[in-house]
Amino acid sequence: MSVCSHNFAYTDGERSVPLAVRDALAPQFSVVPAARARTLRRTWLDTFDWRLHRAGLTLEYVADRGPAELVLSSAAGERITATVNGTRWPVLADGLPRGPLQDRLKGLTSVRALLPAAKAASTVSEFRLCNTDDKTVAWLTVDLLHPARPSAEDPPAQLCLTAVRGYQAQADRIAQCLAEQPGMFRGAPPPLDAVMATVGHAPGEYSNKVDVELTATMPARLALAAVLLRLLDTLEANVAGTIRDIDTEFLHDLRVAVRRTRSALKLGAALLPDGLAAEYQPEFKWLGDLTTPTRDLDVHLLGFADGAAELTSADPADLAPFHDYLAQRRITEQRRLARALRSARFTALTASWRSNLTGLTPPRRGPDAAHAAAGIIGRAHRRILVLGGAISADSPPEKLHDLRKRCKELRYALEFFASLHDLSAHRRAVRELKGLQDCLGTYQDCEVQQQEIRAVAADLLARGDVQATALLAMGDLASHVGQRERRARSEFSSRFAAFASQQAQARFEALTASAHS
């Protein structure tokens, strides 16, 4: 089927679409039903963070009388389909039938699961639009959507006019006639947008970014409150997915929101009313600590296949007992985390935190957002320069871990106040910092993983139910992790030197100064 030539939305609920179209086109063109209307059950799927939507793609599960079909399509005409049977959502792309659709989706969704974004029944009717020779010059598809979630009214009827090859001019004339009909509007929104709009939502609305619009002159306290509220929204948006354990990224986003909140409380404590930061810091530490075991295990398990592929003297299959051990521990830790997220303590924490933030008023005297941002970023930056400058080849790992935490604080501060700064200067500063963060992150992840491997090996040995081959494979794995750790450690000095260079420092200063100009 060709790509739609013209799209319309028809909102006049009084008249049926075919009647309105017939009246608009007579006598030059006639409207002939092409087939009996059929009703489809449609479910639009995407990852929670809308990876398909952001890539300009729509994934639809369409169930008719025959076998259900998954259709991946784009406005540019890309279309890949697959027949599916008995698939339950949410599902990772790995769980879909093998073929071109799965291959395409795997690349796009990675570790994120596909879950329903919206559901609707769709009554589709097709009409031939004929000239005076009764020759079909265009096809008209009328789609009446009935969203599954109750809404005040159904979305407008969607009309798609497709020219038959060689008859574009006639199709354009038909489109012109239709556009002049009362209630007919050009450019119908995509069906997913139309269905979501009926309940006040839109595709792509979730993002884990701290995208708040601040102004340089607004009171710093209100700017910080806006950032903290945005972080609370992200945290709460990920609670259900973390409890249901839909995919690993719900916990990741929740954990990052908690970390950012803790950083904001630490860096901006002086901007908040007395005692507020001190009251909530222990509670968010409790929450952050709760997420650590499961996330550490996630990181280990997500990289497990890559690690196993690196083994030199052992067979990757020998690592199965180690994998099973980690997976079993993850189940236990995840249950503990889910219990905590359902607890009264957690509910009280988020409710009272929201209430406190929404009730904040600007102090009589206090800095504006631009000055506060410059102070916070400047202090965090200087602290990194001091700590990093003191690290030598003999420094213990703790020094690098501490520096990593400070780097995260600076990164978060840059993100909180990004809307105050020049975008390209902000991106450059983040890029320079990220180079250092990646190096420190690899170093620490390798540290944690080596400790984990040692601890698991000791535990398996103590239980007495482990084969020597498994222990040897774990040793091989630990050796490769150790190599990566040493590589990251040796890269540190050059990465830090780049970050601490005179030019990079000047750029950081210019970044915060840009907010005042």
Add this chain to the structure above:
Amino acid sequence: MKIVATYNIKGGVGKTAAAVNLSYLAARDGQRVLLADLDPQAAATFLFRVRPRVKGGGTALIRGSRDLDKAIKGTDFDGLDLLPADFTFRNLDLILDTAKKPTQRLVRLLRPLRTSYDLVFLDCPPGISLLSEAVLHAADLVLAPIIPTTLSLRTLDQLTEFISGLDGHRPALLAFFSMIDRRKRLHKEIAERLPTERDDVAATAIPALSMIERMAEQRAPVTAFAPRSAASRGYAELWAEVRARLS
């Protein structure tokens, strides 16, 4: 992309009916099909309700000043497009005569369509001419309807001879009996005997049926408006034979 020409030196033997119905059946099978109506009488064009006009006429098409792709029209059927006839096609011989390498011209014109279509049917006018020579150079298979009479069989021999005399590429030939009147003993006898004697004669014969004549009234392939009719069954069997020859 395969090219099938429905062609016979003799006129009024069912070339257009075969081209129209076989293209429809091929498209229904999922193939991307183009039917090129090269006959200025424009019967195939009429049957698909398309107006018989090509901007710039045959001259623009043959000389390449008008893109063949832009002259193509979609029919009412999925996967089936039509290159409509134009009254200027009556002069295609003269136009070809002025072109360089006239017998290769059609091959060159159709080459850009290779990625767009799986199958092209050329519905040709009767007679032996420069155009028919160009058609035979372009075609992979010549599908020749014949009426089971002595004179028609003589025409088939002439066609076989004409093809074997071609320089370079020679298409395969598949003749089939068309417009058979089962009440006539001679028709029945020849239609039954010849396919057993010659490899280039199809086992399927298309009877003379009023349903086929109704195509002009319905302006659609009989295989589309009366898919269960005897005529449609005949064309379906013929399509199966043609498809087997092409593969």
